[in-house]
Amino acid sequence: MPEQLPKKIFNLISDRSTQLKSVDAYAKAIQAVSGKIPAHILDDLIESLRSFNSNRASLELELENNGYSFDDLAYLTAIVDAAERNKSHVGGAIS
Numbered sequence: 001m002p003e004q005l006p007k008k009i010f011n012l013i014s015d016r017s018t019q020l021k022s023v024d025a026y027a028k029a030i031q032a033v034s035g036k037i038p039a040h041i042l043d044d045l046i047e048s049l050r051s052f053n054s055n056r057a058s059l060e061l062e063l064e065n066n067g068y069s070f071d072d073l074a075y076l077t078a079i080v081d082a083a084e085r086n087k088s089h090v091g092g093a094i095s
Contacts, residue, residue, distance in 0.1 A: 004014075004079075005079055005080070009066055009068060009076070010079075010080055010083070012059065012062055012063070013059070013073075013076050013080045013082065014080050017077050017080060017081065019052050019055050019056075020055070020059070020065050020077070022048075022052055023049065023052045026048055028046060030042065030045050030046060033045070060073075
């Protein structure tokens, strides 16, 4: 874990970064398949997008409560992703 990022914030971003990255992908997928797939499958995609957006709002509030700006999320996520990549290259685990 990078020293400049508290463990609580590091773990918070690590836990949610994949979901946050999926928001745009899901939104684009929904636009692409709308009208081309059964309604129940489209409903599932929309529900997943709602869940991801809910997690995004929760993360925004949690960061704000810990003195971070959601505007800095891309920077903070890059720090977390780089740390996780570096740790996996040496065969360790992020604690």
